Amino acid sequence: MLSLQNQSGIEMKRLSFLLILCFLALSAAAQNATATFGGRITDENGPIEGVTVVAIHQGTNAQYYATTNRGGWWQLLDILPGGPYTLRIHYFGYAPLTIRNLYAYAGQNTVIDADLEAGTTYVHSDEAATSMRVGADLGGGRVPVSPLGYDLVSQRIYTPVAFDVRQEAELSGMAQQWTTPTGSSRFHASAYDFYTFGEAVTGLRNTAGLTVATPLGNQDYQLFAGAQYDRYGLSAAGRFDARLGEANRLSLSGGRVAGALGADAWGGGDFISQLNGGTASNRAQVLWSGDASLRQLRVGDDFTLAAGPQRILAGVQLAYQQHLALDSTAFRGDFYVQDVVRLGRRLTVQGGLRFSIPFTFSPRLSFYYDILGNGRLVMRLGTAVYGRRGEGTIWKNLAAFDTRLPGQFLLTLEGVYGQTWRKAFHISSLNVMAHRYELTARLERPLTERMWALASYTRANGFVRDRVQAGFHYRMPWSQWTATTLTLRYDGHSIDASYLSSAYPAPENWMWFHQIEARLAQDIIFPAGGRDHTLQITAYYRYNIDRTGYLMAGLRYIL
Secondary structure, eight states, X not given: OHHHHHHHHHHHHHHHHHHHHHHHHHHGGGTTOOEEEEEEEEETTEEOSSOEXXXXXXXXXXXXXXXXXXXXXXXXXXXXXXXXXXXXXXXXXXXXXXXXXEEEOTTOEEEEEEETTTTEEXXXXXXXXXXXXXXXXXXXXOOOOOSSSOTTOSEEEEESSOOSTTSOOOTTSOEEEEEOOOOOSXXXXXXXXXXXXXXXXXXXXXXXXXXXXXXXXXXXXXXXXXXXXXXXXXXXXXXXXXXXXXXXXXXXXXXXEEETTEEEEEEEEEEEEEEGGGTEEEEEEEEEEEOSSEEXXXXXXXXXXXXXXXXXXXXXXXXXXXXXXXXXXXXXXXXEEEEEEEETXXXXXXXXXXXXXXXXXXXXXXXXXXXXXXXXXXXXXEEEEEEOTTSOEEEXXXXXXXXXXXXGEEEEEEEEEEEEESSTTOOXXXXXXXXXXXXXXXXXXXXXXXXEEEEEEEEESSSEEEEEEXXXXXXXXXXXXXXXXXXXXXXXXXXXXXXXXXXXXXXXXXXXXXXXXXXXXXXXXXXXXXXXXXXXXXXXXEEOTTSOEEEEEEEEEEO
């Protein structure tokens, strides 16, 4: 059995590298996605027209403005993901309302309703899909355990079932998005140097990196630049943002990721224009990405119109691909429309259609329903079809309930069921190639300033049958000068080894693999030059699925 585990561990390592590179290639098309804020303002007499809403991104000092319409609705379109944001609500005759520590998530909408008479607010997401969030600026998101790798990425969001038509889902129906960090309204920098040793590595390995975020001249122009060097070579990312007046924003970004199988590079830009007093937005995009086997160029344009409780989207994306290994080229055009509408405070309906040439047809429909009207019991439902010509079609469905418990815990019961078809929209048992299901129970305490906790179990019938996850994160500030952070994470899953090789016959092909991560960091904070400086001493241990582990230790300096 030990030999079997070791062979599978090697295969899983190779598979992991392939998945990482595939992820980078797929998610490049969705990099630097924007986010949305929206809601409704009322008092004891109902909705209020003419209320001013201002959202301020604390890191960049970017400011976004909206005014409520006759129905009390307001929306901020195509804003920067991340945060924290401070939201201010002003109306004559009422005390201003201020909401702090809001976060915007790439490709997602955050709802902020307010009652000026009572002075209360209600903040939630109206997305039907479950999203796994990892990143440096994800308040309320999941905790990144690894001490490295997140300096060059501000958000990485994984969606198992993609209902947003802007997301070009894989054939499995999954979608991933990520964003490059932005510059800052004030100079910031970080540098780190880590050494790795243990039975899972050969010799002593060094990893070092540096990031800089700064304004250029005034705060309308901002730059981020970062680099990391390890045994695979140099990885780097950069981003330039310019605010061109009150209505236009330009973003240019690019980078290179070095890995075990080579390097993947990308570069591109977005130009966003706010139209009609902010009730409409147009986003033009261009992106190039490539590695040793595939190069692709994408251009696209999204137009969004806010019409009271609705967000209406229409977009087009054209892609040219060059397969170097096959010495072939391909062209693809995608066209999509979508309507998101809030039917009262409790129900949000999202429907859309994505059409591609060569022919594919991807309709998507989802519902978010707040059963009690206070966020304590939420139902999420959705169905979608994804496909590619010559590659089959998948029909995927989601049903979930979220229940808020005492102590800020969130209990989620979720089921995902899918069918793979040989032909699109041919309803017949002979057309079904495979059935897939996943049943998940997850208890999570979302990340606050100090603590995060997670316990999750998933049962499925695919390559991974059972999966158990558990995590804990706690930050203890001993004083204003020092703080200690402890993060633990366990991931155990059973896999069908016959997927890797026919040498593993049933019934012994189901095997459990375990992965344990632990991180201990000590922050020493000291003032100098009118600002705080942080020296972070970190030790990180990881026990791998092939029964080997390694220890990483080093220093990080944050200005």
